[in-house]
Amino acid sequence: MLVSYAGFVGPSNKLRATVADNEITRNWFVEPIAPGTGPGGFQGYLKPTPGIQPFTVLSKGPLRQLWHQNGRTFAVAGNGFYEVFANHTNMLRGLVAVDSKPASISSNGSAGNQVFVVSGNYGYIFNLSTNTLTQIGDSEFPFPCTMGAFIDGYFLALKGRTNQFQWSALEDGLTWDGLDVAQLSQTSDFIQSITNVHGQLSILGTQTSVVWADTGGSSAFEPIPGSLGMQGSAGAWSAAVLDNTLCWVGSNEQGHAVVYRMNGYTPQRISTHAVETALQNCQRLSDVIAWTFQMDGHAFYCLYIPSADCQWVYDASTSLWFQWSIWNTTTLKFEPWVGRCHTFAFGKHLVGDRQSGAIYEMDPSIAQSQLVVMGAA
Template structure:
């Protein structure tokens, strides 16, 4: 899926998902279009879709990366994030505490180090010493790690504190390199470094810090760097396009550019989120394909995936066939490929716009249009015309037998 666009001529529309009244909603639910437009002209409706969305093909492990990336931890999968294990290029792995997401960050040392935390333990990997546990007595349990100005930065799990590594040394820590986000006594859920600003996400508030160079502790809070907005899921936070995206404690998705917050979800999606029993496990990533940037957020417990097209400002729901969610759980732009981790069996796949299957299962797209009417009057339909591109199918192989199904409702979508 690349993007879905709804609108009337001359204006940008939005996806209204699962509204209270089905007569006044229209939506697109997964999977297979680069753009889809709805354009009512008089009493006629037009729904158009162009191009195909990316499928998944298996990317074999172990990899044989190009020489320029063979010793670099900057590009996974030198280390690959999987549901409950960290696997190295040499084979084998180390079981982690977390059954879901772990947090990783790397430095730019002469021999780069990759630090991994799972909420209980910390691990460090480099190509010289391999993968090993962090054992420094001044290292604390942490949910999230990031890197800024030669420091690895961590939240201290279950507290309002955050702490630092020594300069460019992911295995060495000092007892005094710790501070508290104390503008509000809420728990520090996560943190992220964005444009050399350190964003500290509490359960109910956010503080923005910067490297002041102070000899006692190098980071200080910006004057006025305090936002009364929290974070509902540590791993819903992702950054791109000079902004930060996340799910807040009020079950609304936000985008932040510097200290300016912008609500990016809309009421239909927020109604769906209101009904979720669990949102704290939400995991998100951002990828770019076909000129679009996508913020992808999956709710494992609710079996749902929501995708925000940063380029167009529009949303869609994404599912793998036979599932409620998209089976992709993690993403890496590595070796010139869009690599993804599969939550079903841990395999690594590659997103490909010319593949119309997910691991052999044909991708299916679903589009739902609005109620058809003429000046709010009921309309009798003598015929239905579907305008599609024809004569370009394949005679054999993938994509050789495209199918279209049509369902309609005489009750405004209720039955």
């Protein structure tokens, strides 16, 4: 017999006024039944988060970045730069500087056969032809470099605690000119992150956002008129591309702890009051790490928050949030789920462990919990 519990199927929505709403959806997310019709008029059901199984274990950890392109997969774990193979093996390709932050990986593909790695404030180039990793020795390469990107044949490097970024020689990440540098002129806040979105450079500062593009002019990159937004980023690594646009945890002179999704050039709020309450209760938002993936038509923006020991997830297909956790049988407490970076490689969803050198295959057929229909949406 089917019994309907109105409102049971829904998102996490623990408000400050818990008498109004105190519900937590953990390790499940809502999947609508539409356009079909469920039994008893159900409109949706709770689907379990995907489970994992071991894929390979790197000799160093934790995982700080995973990246795949043109049949080759690379990882930064601890101070190691690895290549990961489809047969579940891996090879240490070189060593990089290390800190507590994620690393960034980008490539110029077959045009230059180079992979650009930024880790621990230094830049490195991995040659795809010779399989060698070289620290960028050009004296005009910016230091400290906090992250990199690739657009239109150029590698871009963000100089830490400034409002400047620099670009390499065309298709050559080992050559840099100190004159090939851009500085934000519309605002004066530090740049937190740079991200390639649709071949344009999305720049998030501490208080503002702006989009630049390769205009082909005397200066390779220039701001797009009308793209300046008055919403910056609370943390350099909260920005991630989801469903063809950028999402991040916002901050400006008026406040912080709202999650935004770029709509054109306008930041659009996607967090709920429950999510914002949870973020505002965090000791630090500067250490938030975002990662994204798409599975079964759901596009997920995952927010790992170390200082709050939790992981919140936004589902772009439903605009609903849930929490993703594991149960620690020693401390008898929920902890953030194991993943903090992702890539789709060899037809598999690969996830890097936030504490060790383990890389897992994420698979919905290995359910973390049982799949059941539990009420009307």
